[in-house]
Amino acid sequence: MEQTTQLVLEPVDNERLANLCGALDQNLRQIETALDVSIARRGERFTIKGSSDEAAGRAAEALKRFYARADDHLSLDDLQLELMEIAARAPSAVGNSAAAPVLLTRKNELHGRTPRQVDYLRNIQDHDITFGIGPAGTGKTYLAVASAVDAFEREKVERIILTRPAVEAGERLGFLPGDLAQKIDPYLRPLYDALYDLMGFERAGKLFERGAIEIAPLAFMRGRTLNHAFIILDEAQNTTPEQMKMFLTRIGFGAKAVVTGDLTQVDLPRGAKSGLLEAREVLAQVRGIAFTEFQKDDVVRHPLVMRIVEAYDRQTAREARALRREQREKDHPHGEEADRPEDRRG
Numbered sequence: 001m002e003q004t005t006q007l008v009l010e011p012v013d014n015e016r017l018a019n020l021c022g023a024l025d026q027n028l029r030q031i032e033t034a035l036d037v038s039i040a041r042r043g044e045r046f047t048i049k050g051s052s053d054e055a056a057g058r059a060a061e062a063l064k065r066f067y068a069r070a071d072d073h074l075s076l077d078d079l080q081l082e083l084m085e086i087a088a089r090a091p092s093a094v095g096n097s098a099a100a101p102v103l104l105t106r107k108n109e110l111h112g113r114t115p116r117q118v119d120y121l122r123n124i125q126d127h128d129i130t131f132g133i134g135p136a137g138t139g140k141t142y143l144a145v146a147s148a149v150d151a152f153e154r155e156k157v158e159r160i161i162l163t164r165p166a167v168e169a170g171e172r173l174g175f176l177p178g179d180l181a182q183k184i185d186p187y188l189r190p191l192y193d194a195l196y197d198l199m200g201f202e203r204a205g206k207l208f209e210r211g212a213i214e215i216a217p218l219a220f221m222r223g224r225t226l227n228h229a230f231i232i233l234d235e236a237q238n239t240t241p242e243q244m245k246m247f248l249t250r251i252g253f254g255a256k257a258v259v260t261g262d263l264t265q266v267d268l269p270r271g272a273k274s275g276l277l278e279a280r281e282v283l284a285q286v287r288g289i290a291f292t293e294f295q296k297d298d299v300v301r302h303p304l305v306m307r308i309v310e311a312y313d314r315q316t317a318r319e320a321r322a323l324r325r326e327q328r329e330k331d332h333p334h335g336e337e338a339d340r341p342e343d344r345r346g
Contacts, residue, residue, distance in 0.1 A: 002051065003053045003055070006045070006047060007045070007064075009046070012043075015071075017044060017067075021041065025041070026076070027066070027079055031062055035055060035059045035086065037049060039059065046060075048060055062082075062083065103150040105146050105199070106199060106200055107146075107197070110146055112143070114297070116293075117138070117143060120140075123290035124256070124290075127289060127290040128255070128257065128288055129256075129289045130259070130289070130291075131280065131290070132292050132294065133292070134262060134294025134295065134298060135262055135294065135299065135309050136299075137299040138295075138298040139294075140260040140261075140262075141232070141234050141260050142194050144232045144234075144260055145194040145195060146194075148258075149199055151230050152230065157256065159211070159212045159214065160195075160214070161215075161216070161230070161231045161232070162215045162232045163220070163234070163247075164188060164233065165217065165218050165239055191215055222246055226250050227255055228253070228254040231250070232259075233247050236259045237261035238266065239275035240274075241279075244279050245275070261274075264316075296313065
């Protein structure tokens with residue numbers, strides 16, 4: 001049943017109201033999408049309808065919060081990020097970001113925006129090897145690169161090495177145009193983008209020229225020993241167990257490694273086991289290694305991304321139930337075993 005909340009924003013200021021609502025009320029639409037409410041406005045009076053008092057109340061608090069800052073135009077990016085914080089975290093957890101590690105990058109405001117992101121950053125600082133596992137949009141790669149930049153700027157490491165499997169769905173580099181560097185660049189582009197964002201294009205370019213930053217496909221790591229370096233293995237769900245073992249045994253003195261991946265997006269050939277999955281099983285109890293398991297409520301992207309992840313999770317659960325029913329029907333073709341209650345739901 002829908003719950004309705006009435007809100008009057010005071011003192012009345014038409015310019016601030018315009019900045020709050022945005023062109024064609026686009027900011028209000030963003031709030032509606034992120035918090036799952038509907039908002040109607042007449043002047044400074046807002047009517048908010050939500051599925052619960054809590055949802056409508058969150059939207060009202062968001063409107064008050066943004067109105068207080070609406071002396072200037074509200075950035076759509078900042079609006080979306082703050083909305084994700086409001087939607088994803090309980091009120092008692094909002095203050096956690098203040099205790100997050102401070103990272104020395106070009107983006108002074110960079111910090112963990114959810115409790116798991118804060119734990120992830122702490123794990124990276126406190127452990128020599130850290131695994132970040134979870135769905136797209138949870139900040140696994142970006143925060144790992146930010147931690148690498150921070151360590152480099154503080155002179156804790158001498159270089160940054162970023163690597164990932166060059167091809168997810170088969171070794172077919174030969175079909176791509178250009179030399180080897182041009183062939184592998186598309187697969188490593190997300191890492192370039194994060195570095196340029198955190199260091200600036202010019203500074204990152206100079207460090208590439210000096211060899212202080214290196215980006216390479218995972219195959220190039222074989223036979224190397226990496227000392228005094230910050231190494232990130234991205235898209236690790238697409239490594240084989242042999243590749244994962246090879247990578248982890250490259251770690252040398254004074255080095256720190258972060259491994260990131262999403263186990264729901266494995267592109268290895270059917271039947272092949274993911275090196276990331278095996279590492280999580282084999283290394284779970286090894287001292288000095290930390291695991292951070294991100295969930296869908298850690299997604300910090302467009303507000304719809306969290307709902308997309310939830311929708312796919314529900315579909316995966318439905319498919320799993322259907323497979324279990326099909327298997328039981330094969331095992332008991334004459335109906336000796338009745339459907340279990342959990343298989344009759346959804």
